[in-house]
Amino acid sequence: MTPDERQSALETIAADVRGCTACRLHETRTLAVPGEGSAETEVVFVGEGPGLNEDRQGRPFVGAAGSFLTELLGTVGWGRSDVFITNVVKCRPPENRDPEPDEVAACAGHLRRQLAVIDPALVVTLGRHSLGSFLPGARIGQVHGTARPAATDLLPPESTVFAMYHPAAALHQGSLRQTLITDMGEVPRALLAARERAAAFSEGSTAAEPEAVAGPEAVARPGIAADVPAAMPAADAPSARAAASTSAPAPGADGEPAADQLTLFA
């Protein structure tokens, strides 16, 4: 798929989202929020659902949590236009409640199509509901800051998933702010590992086994600039698809409060 074809395909999906009535969330939305960013990126960030500001503007992560996400990207030298940002559900759940399972299921087709077009090496989940769509059964308090092979029909098996708390969680639970910054510092390294894993898959190598993916057992979790450059070289930027393709074709238990308690979608 050429860049123009990829961009056109994403615009077609966005139009489908804006006209979608597949679940009850369309009844209360102001604007659907398909997502935005680079069609050429290797990294897709997936949140849970639009909040008040997103619903009004039709853009993802434009409130306070969005500002923190932009800040987090900046800590590794990336900008919003270097990645693609979207959500599990594209329409705002009323009162910022958690999306219902049937709503997530109804919207999965849109997300699956977006991921098929972008074909990212790495998906970064933001929050419990996004994590649950990509790594069912995983607990965010245990897996945040680590990468795992995708365990979902939303992605091909050679894709890698990196788990993070939702940025809004840090706005309401200050101790998570540094956790999110530290975890974000691991994302460039996870991208490098994801590229290697995808390449191994394409070559049919056994190196593509799950244990080859960066995780708490495989990679220590240093601070932002410990041994990974804060700003990745240009060839390692998440939008460097061409460069990569040349070398490789409930509060408490999980530490993240519930959406309605924390205005997770704000």
Ligand code: SF4
């Ligand atoms: Fe359609 Fe998704 Fe919006 Fe539901 S949340 S109406 S499935 S776009």
